[in-house]
Amino acid sequence: MNEPIIHIKNLTFTYAGLEKPSIKNINFNAYKGEFIVLTGPSGCGKTTLCRCLNGLIPNFYSGEMKGEVYVCGLNTKEHSTSELAKHVGFVFQNPENQLFSLTIERDVAFGLENLGLPKKEIKERVEWALKVVGITHLREKAPYELSGGQQQKAAIASILSMKPEIIVLDEPTSFLDPKSALEILKVIQNLNKQFGITVILVEHRLDFVAQFANRIVIMNDGEIALDGEPSKVLTEEAYLLGVGIPKVTLLFHQLKQENFKFNKTPVTIEEAAIELRRLLK
């Protein structure tokens, strides 16, 4: 078993001014190349946990932090957010508030300028990031000229150019229509499969994302409640916690209650179709 790329030990964090901790006793390890979906009811602490991964907590958000967070071997208490930005990229919910320049090309270069890289390397990385995400044809456009989906792709390219080992995305598809949302998720899947980037994706709508994840972590009330393979985690228990498990999975739980037997709890449409086909024949 290799070293975890994210190692969190006994983490508890209380925002300044609040009485209750937003996350408590978190013990969590993530390994290189995993595609982890982080979910849970509103207020469960998902966003707080994500902020601990790139140093926004404790550098940007003040409060009481107990426990340790190691990301790519670095202790987040001992490094600035800008240092950690080389290893952990963060994509936010609202595309409007994470694009800074008047052209996409310059936004993709922005992070690299911040890192102080030489011009030649910046140019190479910008070309590469635009190509991987598939928006080279949009390089001269301004953010306001793009659709929400294109803006999020631009945000992803801007993070990708910094070549982080981990990318954290906090509900990146909230404002997007379903088609654009799926496109973005496929881009993220590609980053994970082709480049081995570890993905932490926060999302409510598991219908969309369960098919991409190899691990689902469900939080509730500041703690990790369930953690494991999708088919093992997306159970009745998850549903009762208030998590919106995929419709096909919910359907199968209900059919199980009618005493129908299955080989495996489906998490994707393909799996569900296979199981149903077997039963109907």
Added chain:
Amino acid sequence: MIKVENLRFSYFDKEEVLKGINLEIYEGEFIAIMGENGAGKTTLIKHFNGLLKPSSGRVLVDGIDTRKTSVASLAKLVGLVFQNPDHQLFCETVWDEVAFSLKNFNYSEDVIKARVKKILEILDLTKYSNSSPFTLSGGERKRVALASVLVWDPKYIVLDEPTIGQDYRQKERLRNFILQLVTQGKSVIMVTHDVEFVAECHPRVILLSKGRIVADGPAEEILSNEEFVNECSLELPQISKLMKALKDLGVNQKIIDVYSAKSYLVKMLKR
């Protein structure tokens, strides 16, 4: 009834956003207006309470021509709840926030007290009566915004993207609440691209694309139609995709929600 006749609209001298909309919305109807970003959904609903006036054509709300009436008077009939509650919250307490509209409409103090109390109870916000709306969580702020519109009991309730950022439980609560409103005879019109939410609600679905209505009918008909769905940047509901995958087994192609799917499959499997 809200009647839209040949509505055409463009902002200032820019390209036309609405290209000839004809529509009738009856009392007690539950409608979802869907379509890709930029299709004109929000522009359309802003015509219902007079925020926007038609460039040509007209919109009649219970017979009243919106071109000739102020937003304030139309608002009494048509309550519009905007997507982001932070674009409206400004009072020191939740109570004041909810009472704001009633003060604008010149209700008496007694009526204001009674109505605000009632709506706070219904939406489970009584404990926050004296709290500042800015200290509440995102979901709670959304409920305050909803309360501040429902408090004057409008006949037509329009919700702009009510499910964005909401978790499953919040959406379930919203769904039940909307169905309750409809049972009480109110019309609820929601603009959304949350296909799964609409699939579970079974409203009448109106699909807008590039300023025109491309489809108008029951949810099962519209959302199971691949052609419509693709034209509007939507996806088929998961259950619908499942039914499509089993098409060759003669499975009903118009099922879009879990409950109907379960009943249908149980019947099929017990044969």
Added chain:
Amino acid sequence: MSLRVFDGFKFKKLNTPIHKIDPRAKFMFIIVIFALSLLFTNLIGLTILFLIQLPLILLAKCGKKWLKTMKGTAFFAILIFIMNFITGSSFAFSLAMTIRFLTLVSSFSLFFMTTSPDDLGLALEQMKIPYPLVFTFTTAVRLVPTIAIDAQTVIDAQKSRGLELEKGNLIKRVKNFIPILIPLIVSAIRRSMELAEALESRGFNTSKKRESYITLKFSSLDYITLILTILLLVFGIYIKLYISLPQIDLPIKFPTISFYKTFLKS
């Protein structure tokens, strides 16, 4: 005067020669127009200076927006004319001052319509202004249209709750702006927080030395602009010093106090 006058200062991305000129060269041109318009008081001279800009505005495809700006500042232009005329200046002089004002507004309008805030930021950076200041400037400019949209949304939301902005006496109207201002300010603050978070996460820090990926370089077009600008300046100074321009005037003068005295006497 409506808010539309600001349209004439909003940058729009177009592919015209004027847009392509380096902001530094353009700014030199604007400064020379500014200086010359202050140098001249002659009606014909100022009119020519004003007219020089018209082909440039048309070349920059900004005609419509420029007209809107002119309409928007018409109030101030007329005011300047009246103030000059009432205090005894000749018709020609008053008109000249009005045209000077319009020339100044036009030239700045032309500059901002054809220069992107990003390029402006780059120009400032290359003129050695500290990066954090430049970034603050370009971000503020970038946010103006966004916040304008927010303002409209807030107004719409409050109108939908029965708020009537046009009704009531002065006190009520001022009070009615609170439901507009507070959500707008709160939204602006939230937006700034999100931007700051995203900046931090993108490695933004003020201590490291930055090399900008794109730098502005002078092209032949820019050198031509500079040369033409210098020629204009030299030519203008020469005319002012050595050539007297014809004076044209209308024999109208605003009645002075002596006129009233004679009027009252009789």
